[in-house]
Amino acid sequence: MNNHRRIVITGIGLTSPNGNTLAEYRANLLKGVSGVVWFETRYMGKVLAGVCTYDPLKYQMKKEVRRGTRAGSISIYCCQEAVAYAKLDFHALDKNRVGVYLGVTEHGNVETENEIYNLSQFNYDTKFWSHHHNPRTVANSPAGEVTLNMGITGPHYTIGAACAAGNAGVIQGVQMLLLDEVDVALAGGVSESIRTFGIFASFASQGALASHHDPTKASRPFDRDRNGIVCSEGGCVFVLERLDHAEARGARIYGEIVGYHMNSDASDFVLPNAQRHVECMQAALKRAGIAPQDIDIVSTHATATPLGDIQECQALRTVFADCPKTHFNNTKSFIGHAMGAAGALELAGNLPAFDDGIVHPTINVDHLDPQCEIPNLVLNTPKKLPRVDYLLNNSSGMLGINSVVIVKRV
Amino acid sequence: MTNDQIKQAILQIISVIAPDEDLTHVKSDVPLRDQLELDSMDFLDIVMELRKRYSVEVPEADYGHLASLDSCMAYLAPKLKDK
Numbered sequence: 001m002n003n004h005r006r007i008v009i010t011g012i013g014l015t016s017p018n019g020n021t022l023a024e025y026r027a028n029l030l031k032g033v034s035g036v037v038w039f040e041t042r043y044m045g046k047v048l049a050g051v052c053t054y055d056p057l058k059y060q061m062k063k064e065v066r067r068g069t070r071a072g073s074i075s076i077y078c079c080q081e082a083v084a085y086a087k088l089d090f091h092a093l094d095k096n097r098v099g100v101y102l103g104v105t106e107h108g109n110v111e112t113e114n115e116i117y118n119l120s121q122f123n124y125d126t127k128f129w130s131h132h133h134n135p136r137t138v139a140n141s142p143a144g145e146v147t148l149n150m151g152i153t154g155p156h157y158t159i160g161a162a163c164a165a166g167n168a169g170v171i172q173g174v175q176m177l178l179l180d181e182v183d184v185a186l187a188g189g190v191s192e193s194i195r196t197f198g199i200f201a202s203f204a205s206q207g208a209l210a211s212h213h214d215p216t217k218a219s220r221p222f223d224r225d226r227n228g229i230v231c232s233e234g235g236c237v238f239v240l241e242r243l244d245h246a247e248a249r250g251a252r253i254y255g256e257i258v259g260y261h262m263n264s265d266a267s268d269f270v271l272p273n274a275q276r277h278v279e280c281m282q283a284a285l286k287r288a289g290i291a292p293q294d295i296d297i298v299s300t301h302a303t304a305t306p307l308g309d310i311q312e313c314q315a316l317r318t319v320f321a322d323c324p325k326t327h328f329n330n331t332k333s334f335i336g337h338a339m340g341a342a343g344a345l346e347l348a349g350n351l352p353a354f355d356d357g358i359v360h361p362t363i364n365v366d367h368l369d370p371q372c373e374i375p376n377l378v379l380n381t382p383k384k385l386p387r388v389d390y391l392l393n394n395s396s397g398m399l400g401i402n403s404v405v406i407v408k409r410v
Numbered sequence: 411m412t413n414d415q416i417k418q419a420i421l422q423i424i425s426v427i428a429p430d431e432d433l434t435h436v437k438s439d440v441p442l443r444d445q446l447e448l449d450s451m452d453f454l455d456i457v458m459e460l461r462k463r464y465s466v467e468v469p470e471a472d473y474g475h476l477a478s479l480d481s482c483m484a485y486l487a488p489k490l491k492d493k
Binding site for chain 2: 061062063066067122127128130131132
């Protein structure tokens with residue numbers, strides 16, 4: 001294929017609950033280190049959450065942090081780290097040709113809830129409502145904060161795609177490169193969801209919030225005793241370029257995005273639909289021009305809800321019915337569900353497998369749920385493969401949205 | 411509040427709004443925006459903090475009175491005399 005039509009990953013910047021660089025994150029995925037902790041939240045006290053520990057002041061002034069949002073700060077950290085990782089000469093780049101495409105599960109809940117709490121301290125008199133509320137809650141806010149911080153004058157926006165958003169951000173970046181709208185795409189996903197009680201309370205009301213006396217054991221996809229989601233914050237941004245652009249500057253290439261697809265269940269507000277998952281994965285494989293047997297690692301979406309995990313496993317068993325070399329893992333067992341960042345973080349954690357051939361495991365599976373049995377589900381300890389050529393990254397979210405990204409070793 | 415207390419109150423508010431700024435050498439008679447990185451959103455923050463902390467209302471037409479520490483003191487002294 002023409003190198004102008006091939007999209008490659010040349011940089012990775014991230015903050016996850018168990019690592020603030022790809023190296024630290026990957027090391028902890030291989031060592032079985034969880035990032036889930038007890039976290040104080042308004043009205044609910046201590047809840048289980050994945051909390052990031054990156055230093056916002058590495059790339060922001062204190063005033064920027066105060067004026068902006070947590071999602072914006074995470075986005076800035078990830079984009080700056082990704083550009084540094086890619087060894088891009090950022091000052092020399094035409095900033096009109098850089099795009100920022102960030103997937104979000106939602107944006108504005110945190111800021112709105114904070115303002116309402118503030119208002120409650122003043123007898124709900126709306127003259128105490130902050131003038132910062134609108135700029136903090138416009139839907140483009142996290143990506144816009146990146147452009148302000150980095151002087152990027154190309155397009156920026158967020159892609160609202162529930163928990164399929166990390167992949168959706170990547171896909172948007174790929175598409176804009178293919179359309180020749182930009183030369184460099186900063187693409188991925190972010191989440192600040194844990195900074196308001198609402199997400200915890202809503203999952204609790206739904207009967208889908210994880211509970212466990214040991215935070216590190218709380219997120220347990222595929223385990224018989226799983227009891228729900230651990231909510232997390234985080235972010236992951238990839239530098240994407242066309243292959244000819246990357247080669248011209250002598251960039252190191254961490255993978256080529258050869259397949260992707262998004263579709264909709266059109267069946268339920270919250271319950272997933274295995275058949276639509278199947279169709280989404282098959283369409284991504286078709287775009288990549290490969291067979292299921294070619295996939296070495298499938299990064300699953302499973303969130304540790306009783307029904308969702310079973311539905312995804314059903315879909316995986318259908319698509320990968322006769323694939324003896326395909327292995328499966330899950331990153332949420334380490335870091336919880338990073339919402340808009342989840343898909344991007346889960347892809348990033350598996351990318352080093354192209355170099356080391358190791359499939360990081362799914363941890364916290366003490367008793368595998370028989371309904372979640374899949375051949376080659378890598379449980380609790382890493383597994384070395386002779387070679388890894390293709391990764392498939394699976395994500396889905398509420399309102400029935402599915403996204404799949406396939407990355408090839410280059 | 412005395413003029414000096416008003417001045418300290420304004421500086422304390424600015425220290426929160428513009429935490430990167432060094433306020434040790436701010437001149438009272440020079441406009442704050444000539445000495446510090448403050449924009450219109452920051453001035454709205456000062457207005458909001460005066461409302462929250464001291465129940466003082468500064469109408470939009472009077473924003474110009476918050477230009478310097480001296481003008482702040484002159485404008486706010488009558489409003490804060492019983493605080």
